[in-house]
Amino acid sequence: MVKRFGQGETVVTALGGVDVAFRTGEFTAIMGPSGSGKSTLMHCMAGLDSATEGKAFIGDTDLSTLKDKEMTALRRDRLGFIFQSFNLVPTLTAAENITLPSDIAGRDVDEAWFREITERLGLAERLEHRPAELSGGQQQRVACARALVSRPEIIFGDEPTGNLDSNSSGEVLDILRTAVDKDGQTVVIVTHDPRAASYADRVVFLADGMIVEELRDPTIEQIAATMTGIEG
Template sequence: MTYAAKAVNLVKTYGSGDTAVHALAGVSVEFKKQQFTAIMGPSGSGKSTLMHCMAGLDTATAGESYIGETEITKLKDKEITNLRRDRLGFIFQSFNLVPTLTAAENITLPLDIAGRSVDKEWFQEVTKRLGLSSRLGHRPSELSGGQQQRVACARALVAKPEIIFGDEPTGNLDSNSSKEVLQILRTAVDTDKQTVVIVTHDPRAASYADRVVFLADGKIVTEIENPTTDEILATMTEFEGR
């Protein structure tokens, strides 16, 4: 099996009858292991909905979604919660750090909740690589936005998940911090053999990926392998001009 996650004819509908909105209209896609994939598309194209349904953060109306060989569309709520905790890592636009915890406590929180021991050597490696070694005793309010997002990246990496999902992970960051976070994710794939899938509207962010999947009106319309920023921009312009 070469994929870390896949969707088969995934449908997500909000509302019913004449007012129904089809956020996903039968999407089938695979995310390969040890690959960095970016999901792009105009506002309202279904890109965040696709990621949320595939990561067990939202339930699909129809179709199947898999993490590895586990079909998450058949799992009960508690089983999905456990799967997200034990097998997935998340990086959100809003950082999602616990304000009363230190950076170190935020990083180990998913492992602590799961009752799993922290690999101290790996923790030191990740926090050193992310430039957080001297900030581990600080609370989120004492850190810059870029540092907070690096803490969120460390939290995702330290647990060694099967796949890291990022929802606009650079959306709240300046260009320098944004670049840092994208390089962290790129290194996670290249060096740590991690699998990363992000939703982004930023062509520069997507250019760090091995593959960009484009959605429009709840459907995948095209994809680009080894993309450049210019190729991504040209593709986006094409869709917005339709």
């Protein structure tokens, strides 16, 4: 996959030919220095942006063949997203934010699964609260519940712990780890934090728009050392 921005002399190559696959039921972290192409890669994989050359697949679906309406439906029906900024609707309660994608799609929410997820995430007593009445960690747990409740094929997280203290960050990462181990969920996150990446089964490292290294079952120390080598 290649992604360029701009044209002519001002062209910037954000991805210079990345070939990567993500296994079902696995937790993958994408790391790299600033400007290495981490978020661009995720956006192209998740249909939030389109590749200049090459293809991205979700299962057997070639994203490059989808029209705008079909892409919107795929993101809504088959993917879950957790962003650094929580992306909650301030006028809705926690419960309404969690079920919003399903409500928009006109799908019934599995009530038993909704209860299990909200109890597992410690939100059962917070469902009638609006985002302003919740801490940052609680807001991100609402965002996690929203991503999990529709049982998507993949959950994408773009710096999902970037705005959280270490305690809340650990809670969110435990949620994602449990979703992989207990529910067979597939999770892919972009992060700059070695501690966050250490929760993953696999870490893929980018530099200058290319994959330069990969670790499996990594420790924080291995991740930090690899990042130091890339940045050095």
